[in-house]
Amino acid sequence: MQVVEKIAGMRHLRRQLAEPVGFVPTMGYLHDGHLSLVRAARAESRSVVVSIFVNPTQFGPQEDLASYPRDTERDLTLLTKEAVDAVFMPSAAEMYPGRFGVYVDGGKTAGRLEGACRPGHFRGVATVVAKLFNIVRPTRAYFGQKDAQQVAVIKKMVADLNMDLEVVALPTVREPDGLAMSSRNVYLNPAERRAALTLYRSLCLAQRLWREGETDAGLLRRKMVALIEKEPLASIDYVSIAGAETLDELDEVKPPVLVSLAVRIGGTRLIDNIVL
Amino acid sequence: MQVVEKIAGMRHLRRQLAEPVGFVPTMGYLHDGHLSLVRAARAESRSVVVSIFVNPTQFGPQEDLASYPRDTERDLTLLTKEAVDAVFMPSAAEMYPGRFGVYVDGGKTAGRLEGACRPGHFRGVATVVAKLFNIVRPTRAYFGQKDAQQVAVIKKMVADLNMDLEVVALPTVREPDGLAMSSRNVYLNPAERRAALTLYRSLCLAQRLWREGETDAGLLRRKMVALIEKEPLASIDYVSIAGAETLDELDEVKPPVLVSLAVRIGGTRLIDNIVL
Numbered sequence: 001m002q003v004v005e006k007i008a009g010m011r012h013l014r015r016q017l018a019e020p021v022g023f024v025p026t027m028g029y030l031h032d033g034h035l036s037l038v039r040a041a042r043a044e045s046r047s048v049v050v051s052i053f054v055n056p057t058q059f060g061p062q063e064d065l066a067s068y069p070r071d072t073e074r075d076l077t078l079l080t081k082e083a084v085d086a087v088f089m090p091s092a093a094e095m096y097p098g099r100f101g102v103y104v105d106g107g108k109t110a111g112r113l114e115g116a117c118r119p120g121h122f123r124g125v126a127t128v129v130a131k132l133f134n135i136v137r138p139t140r141a142y143f144g145q146k147d148a149q150q151v152a153v154i155k156k157m158v159a160d161l162n163m164d165l166e167v168v169a170l171p172t173v174r175e176p177d178g179l180a181m182s183s184r185n186v187y188l189n190p191a192e193r194r195a196a197l198t199l200y201r202s203l204c205l206a207q208r209l210w211r212e213g214e215t216d217a218g219l220l221r222r223k224m225v226a227l228i229e230k231e232p233l234a235s236i237d238y239v240s241i242a243g244a245e246t247l248d249e250l251d252e253v254k255p256p257v258l259v260s261l262a263v264r265i266g267g268t269r270l271i272d273n274i275v276l
Numbered sequence: 277m278q279v280v281e282k283i284a285g286m287r288h289l290r291r292q293l294a295e296p297v298g299f300v301p302t303m304g305y306l307h308d309g310h311l312s313l314v315r316a317a318r319a320e321s322r323s324v325v326v327s328i329f330v331n332p333t334q335f336g337p338q339e340d341l342a343s344y345p346r347d348t349e350r351d352l353t354l355l356t357k358e359a360v361d362a363v364f365m366p367s368a369a370e371m372y373p374g375r376f377g378v379y380v381d382g383g384k385t386a387g388r389l390e391g392a393c394r395p396g397h398f399r400g401v402a403t404v405v406a407k408l409f410n411i412v413r414p415t416r417a418y419f420g421q422k423d424a425q426q427v428a429v430i431k432k433m434v435a436d437l438n439m440d441l442e443v444v445a446l447p448t449v450r451e452p453d454g455l456a457m458s459s460r461n462v463y464l465n466p467a468e469r470r471a472a473l474t475l476y477r478s479l480c481l482a483q484r485l486w487r488e489g490e491t492d493a494g495l496l497r498r499k500m501v502a503l504i505e506k507e508p509l510a511s512i513d514y515v516s517i518a519g520a521e522t523l524d525e526l527d528e529v530k531p532p533v534l535v536s537l538a539v540r541i542g543g544t545r546l547i548d549n550i551v552l
Contacts, residue, residue: 099522100436101383101432101436102381102402102436102437103380103381103383104378104379104437106377106378107378108377127437130437131437134439134440135440137440156377160376160378160407161378161380161403161406161407162407162411163410164410164411164413
């Protein structure tokens with residue numbers, strides 16, 4: 001496994017990689033969710049590239065850029081075991097030199113939900129992913145459905161800017177009790193860890209009600225909110241029932257529907273979703 | 277010469293083109309300025325692709341999108357003579373399907389000069405050029421220095437988004453009397469055609485004063501403005517003396533400096549520039 005820190009080095013290495021090239025962009029601190037993406041890339045590609053880059057432009061000024069968990073040594077050990085060919089691990093200065101100024105604006109899809117709560121977040125995501133795609137030139141790129149809106153924004157960017165690659169979204173990987181895997185789960189103390197289950201429980205409630213025939217999206221939202229509000233450590237950013245591609249809020253549940261939410265558990269902001 | 281109207285068709289053709297691929301994006305109604313770019317591409321590449329696309333997203337609502345001159349038959353005859361391999365000529369609906377929404381924001385460089393007079397212009401330019409680059413995947417792309425700020429914005433986009441190609445800027449091609457060639461010159465009546473010379477004359481004045489030792493940028497601007505104001509058919513949008521890369525306005529002339537201007541001659545808006 002080759003580890004490359006410079007853009008020029010990655011470009012050079014890329015020319016030697018056999019096609020097709022599978023690519024998994026990450027912010028590191030890898031968990032089983034990331035590894036499920038790496039395994040899918042490995043199964044479907046002759047070469048696999050993983051990037052590890054905590055992207056500053058997708059964090060707001062009040063967010064957790066400085067404290068975002070990092071463990072590069074462990075990450076590289078895990079990726080070696082998965083028979084990854086190359087890890088691209090640039091510095092912030094390598095990706096954003098002085099006078100950097102051109103951004104990809106994710107448009108309407110990027111303004112909703114996470115984009116409304118975290119202004120500029122998806123501009124940062126779209127920009128860094130466009131940069132990584134241009135450097136790595138993958139055949140296929142793999143993302144977790146846990147970041148459902150990120151998947152929607154990146155698919156829209158690839159389509160609208162005519163990027164010549166396929167975006168693959170894979171199911172959210174969960175802990176045995178249902179909590180969606182996230183690098184940020186490490187922030188939770190034991191009481192918060194228990195309280196965090198309220199996200200998945202509220203999604204399961206919406207799914208059960210819908211399976212029982214409920215199609216009133218407003219009612220589903222209210223039931224989810226009522227369940228989460230029973231948890232004293234939880235504070236809701238949003239609970240959304242929206243069209244899965246447009247992310248327009250719905251009155252009536254008509255599949256494919258994205259049920260998604262962002263909830264603060266103590267000081268930690270968690271997101272989760274299911275698709276009906 | 278193959279003429280392709282669909283993105284899928286262009287991608288297919290691209291796979292068969294020998295490297296390196298030279299690319300000249302145009303809005304058609306070709307003149308000797310465009311042809312100088314095509315000849316450079318021809319001389320330096322094994323394959324040459326030209327695009328003809330009057331890009332709606334770079335025109336403001338009050339601008340000349342509908343009346344922009346078009347003569348596809350003549351364009352294709354000219355390009356055949358230049359031994360171009362492929363012409364990509366998509367429709368607006370092919371490039372901007374319904375629900376299009378992701379744009380490339382050219383940043384600070386795009387907000388000055390032309391960008392200040394034509395809000396959204398360079399967002400449209402950067403977006404369509406990014407799309408064309410992703411579809412055509414050129415080794416080198418050729419642009420005229422006559423659109424100096426466009427060159428600066430595209431070079432910045434290529435650098436900031438790590439696009440893997442070279443941007444080549446070639447000198448402005450002029451009529452024998454000095455008027456910069458432009459598809460929009462066709463709008464000028466004989467009196468306006470004579471009046472239009474004031475642009476180049478004011479640039480020559482700045483160059484002469486600078487060669488004689490004048491380094492006060494404010495004084496150069498005032499002398500240029502005074503010369504243009506003598507022409508009754510001319511109305512100034514801007515006269516700028518700026519850093520050639522940053523486009524920051526300067527107090528003191530320190531090369532490389534972009535001297536640029538936009539002037540309306542009757543109903544026609546013309547631009548021109550020189551680099552000191």
